[in-house]
Amino acid sequence: MSCYKYWPEIEEIAEELENYGVEDINDIDKLNDYDLDEIKKQLDRIEVIAHDKTIDFNSAKHILDNERMNKALKLIRKFYLYIGARLETDNAIEILESDDPEAILNKFHFYERYEGLLENESKLAKFNKDKTFVFIGSGPLPLTLIMFRKKFGCKCIGIEIQPDVAELSRKVIDKLGLSDGIEIIVGDERKISDIDFDILMVAAFAEPKEKVFANVWERVTTKTPVLVRTYSGMRAILYAPLTDKQLRGFHKEVMLLPIGNTNNTSVLLRKIE
Numbered sequence: 001m002s003c004y005k006y007w008p009e010i011e012e013i014a015e016e017l018e019n020y021g022v023e024d025i026n027d028i029d030k031l032n033d034y035d036l037d038e039i040k041k042q043l044d045r046i047e048v049i050a051h052d053k054t055i056d057f058n059s060a061k062h063i064l065d066n067e068r069m070n071k072a073l074k075l076i077r078k079f080y081l082y083i084g085a086r087l088e089t090d091n092a093i094e095i096l097e098s099d100d101p102e103a104i105l106n107k108f109h110f111y112e113r114y115e116g117l118l119e120n121e122s123k124l125a126k127f128n129k130d131k132t133f134v135f136i137g138s139g140p141l142p143l144t145l146i147m148f149r150k151k152f153g154c155k156c157i158g159i160e161i162q163p164d165v166a167e168l169s170r171k172v173i174d175k176l177g178l179s180d181g182i183e184i185i186v187g188d189e190r191k192i193s194d195i196d197f198d199i200l201m202v203a204a205f206a207e208p209k210e211k212v213f214a215n216v217w218e219r220v221t222t223k224t225p226v227l228v229r230t231y232s233g234m235r236a237i238l239y240a241p242l243t244d245k246q247l248r249g250f251h252k253e254v255m256l257l258p259i260g261n262t263n264n265t266s267v268l269l270r271k272i273e
Helices: 004-018 038-052 058-064 065-098 101-106 112-123 143-152 163-175 189-194 208-217 233-237
Strands: 134-135 155-160 182-186 199-202 226-230 248-257 265-271
Touching: 004 058, 004 065, 038 065, 038 101, 038 226, 038 233, 038 248, 058 065, 065 101, 065 112, 065 163, 112 143, 134 143, 134 189, 143 182, 155 163, 155 189, 189 208, 189 248, 199 208
Parallel strands: 134 155, 134 199, 155 182, 199 226
Antiparallel strands: 226 265, 248 265
């Protein structure tokens, strides 16, 4: 089915989001005053489009490669990134204030999608209690680390560049009683030089991509499983997919498409000498 039917709706959604003031997108104080439900309503409309199974990869490229559409997508992607960070932060704070932190964690808006991610990613590397798993870009709610720790018992280390975000995630981990198996380190991807690990994962939102993967390439061996999350097909309208230029020096060994409502395509990379 043609993707062109969605062009007017995508532009309409971008116009609605633009009313919030794109210049304020990085101003947390202003963004916290925004009506979260209204922004979610617009992004839910985009997700319906992103999950349309009748649009094949080639048709999706007509949207992704079109200059007119690209302007709208840039704005939509900024708000998609914002809403993810806002929802994680809100859930993290709610966990800290709750007498039942597990219940609050389980009701996280994207929890079910992380289960789909875990199912895919556990096929890409051998996770077990004897392995150390490092996640670059762990964020305020380190759900990836929490779920891998609970399911496989592996030692988990998150790397988070923002000190305040790292501190919030540490408090969440402590509140959930998982501090003995999950550690959060402040810094960027270069911190992996100081860590003895078995499996590495790079978050979908880790930026800037070329710098991140160039630094990772310098610090891993050809045997290190490097897992990444990206966006493909129509789901790429939500966030820009990884490019071959960004992944220079790596070989895509396995790629698993999203399960159910999960948005991320999971990829296993290996370093090329």
